Amino acid sequence: MAKFVPVDPFDLVIFGGTGDLAKRKLLPSLYHRHRDGQFSEDSRIIAVSRGELSQDEFRGLVRDALQNYLHEGEFDEDAWSEFSSRLHYHEQDVMSAMGWEGLQKFLDDSHERIRVFYLAMSPSLFGVTARNITEAGLADKRSRIVLEKPVGSDLDSARDINNQVGAVFDEEQIYRIDHYLGKETVQNLSALRFANSLFEPLWRRGAIDHVQISVAEHIGVGNRAEFYSRTGALRDMVQNHMLQLLCLVAMEPPTSMDHDDVRNEKIKVLKALRPITSENVKRVTVRGQYKAGAIKGEAVPGYAQELTDQNSDESGTNTETFVAIKAEIDNWRWSGTPFYLRTGKRLATKTSEIVIQFRPVAHSIFDESAGEVVANRLTIRLQPNEGVNLTMMSKEPGPGGFKLKSLPLNLSFSEAFPLRYPDAYERLLMEVLRGNPALFMRRDEVESAWTWIDQIIDAWDSTSQKPDAYLAGSWGPVEAALLLDRDQREWFDPETS
Numbered sequence: 001m002a003k004f005v006p007v008d009p010f011d012l013v014i015f016g017g018t019g020d021l022a023k024r025k026l027l028p029s030l031y032h033r034h035r036d037g038q039f040s041e042d043s044r045i046i047a048v049s050r051g052e053l054s055q056d057e058f059r060g061l062v063r064d065a066l067q068n069y070l071h072e073g074e075f076d077e078d079a080w081s082e083f084s085s086r087l088h089y090h091e092q093d094v095m096s097a098m099g100w101e102g103l104q105k106f107l108d109d110s111h112e113r114i115r116v117f118y119l120a121m122s123p124s125l126f127g128v129t130a131r132n133i134t135e136a137g138l139a140d141k142r143s144r145i146v147l148e149k150p151v152g153s154d155l156d157s158a159r160d161i162n163n164q165v166g167a168v169f170d171e172e173q174i175y176r177i178d179h180y181l182g183k184e185t186v187q188n189l190s191a192l193r194f195a196n197s198l199f200e201p202l203w204r205r206g207a208i209d210h211v212q213i214s215v216a217e218h219i220g221v222g223n224r225a226e227f228y229s230r231t232g233a234l235r236d237m238v239q240n241h242m243l244q245l246l247c248l249v250a251m252e253p254p255t256s257m258d259h260d261d262v263r264n265e266k267i268k269v270l271k272a273l274r275p276i277t278s279e280n281v282k283r284v285t286v287r288g289q290y291k292a293g294a295i296k297g298e299a300v301p302g303y304a305q306e307l308t309d310q311n312s313d314e315s316g317t318n319t320e321t322f323v324a325i326k327a328e329i330d331n332w333r334w335s336g337t338p339f340y341l342r343t344g345k346r347l348a349t350k351t352s353e354i355v356i357q358f359r360p361v362a363h364s365i366f367d368e369s370a371g372e373v374v375a376n377r378l379t380i381r382l383q384p385n386e387g388v389n390l391t392m393m394s395k396e397p398g399p400g401g402f403k404l405k406s407l408p409l410n411l412s413f414s415e416a417f418p419l420r421y422p423d424a425y426e427r428l429l430m431e432v433l434r435g436n437p438a439l440f441m442r443r444d445e446v447e448s449a450w451t452w453i454d455q456i457i458d459a460w461d462s463t464s465q466k467p468d469a470y471l472a473g474s475w476g477p478v479e480a481a482l483l484l485d486r487d488q489r490e491w492f493d494p495e496t497s
């Protein structure tokens, strides 16, 4: 197992420090890193929010969150007692330029420590918060600022945020999070592609028929119906997570793992994505919205009902909770090899995987009686059951005739490395503290992704493409199957691949 490398002393200031993300992800992740001894004694975690809370009340809130969100057996009284002494709370309205003295004074004695500002809040507050932080004199050239996704809701708003934050922090100080980049198995994609000589000669149009990237969730929109109705699956999942996965599969080998080498290659892929316009949008995209159905035998309401239940004023009729896209990359490596993307909520199961479908053999030398020669398929399972599966043709043993059979060559990471998989946020937080931006999105990356996504949204608007209904617990609308059927292909069932 990789050794824990301690990080230098830090002050991590979390704006939105009592919010959902902080409670569900950030604080549990920090607790784990603390428990593994990665923090120096004097490192501090400072939550900032508008609420009036005493230090004890805040620590009580964190304790409850850890007990709620850590897995069984992970909460430990001794570790908690040490961890809680790192926790501090400050009340501050980030919109106001006034009242920053308390935080100023608290941080003032600590210029030796790395200072990180984590903005776990609505993107509409990123600009004003960044400005107020710097005007209050809290940041210097060594400070870093972390922006949670989404950075904007379209290209214009993303540019606006990037300009506002960029006016007070240098690009090297800005860490834009896409938590998929912190997942172990997503990182493993680089190992698979660039630490094995086997795949690279085949990693191209001549050998690969098509690629499928599926990110399926069985949860619905939960208590986020209102936010979701303004966002939809395209903005929530494709603009960031799905496009990052596509880039990691499709990019040219970077010269090194250096952050700019990798990001320069990803950008080239984003720029080579064929635009989707009102001419072809109906042919290459599918929008879906779940209606009532059943997940694992349990009845669940439809999306429209959830919106009503949450007394939302928003109309969700035009919001997609599912998207499927046939993406084409116009470059020498991938021309003619489509990448099919699909993601959705309330699907049959939770799974994320990438399937590389190789082309069939050029010519079969076997008699018909040997059976079909099935083309090889590489499946990279990102979650759950992380691993890699390669189907291979073999001869069925036995004295009878010559029979062929497709068999899996299956690598399970949980069997190879029987240990706890750290949450993506644990790695990402440590990378910010170490000052390594490789796993974060550069400004031009975010903006290029929005450029492609905005065209799809415009095309949906101009052609009035409405979401097709699908049953909760299914694999999305029938139109998603037809998308591949038109190309004489089909989605692989994640449960059996």
Ligand code: BG6
Binding pocket: 149, 217, 236, 237, 352
């Ligand atoms: C978030 C989306 O970025 O990713 C959520 O906003 C989604 O809607 C989540 O549920 C999925 O992340 P994971 O790590 O559970 O696959």
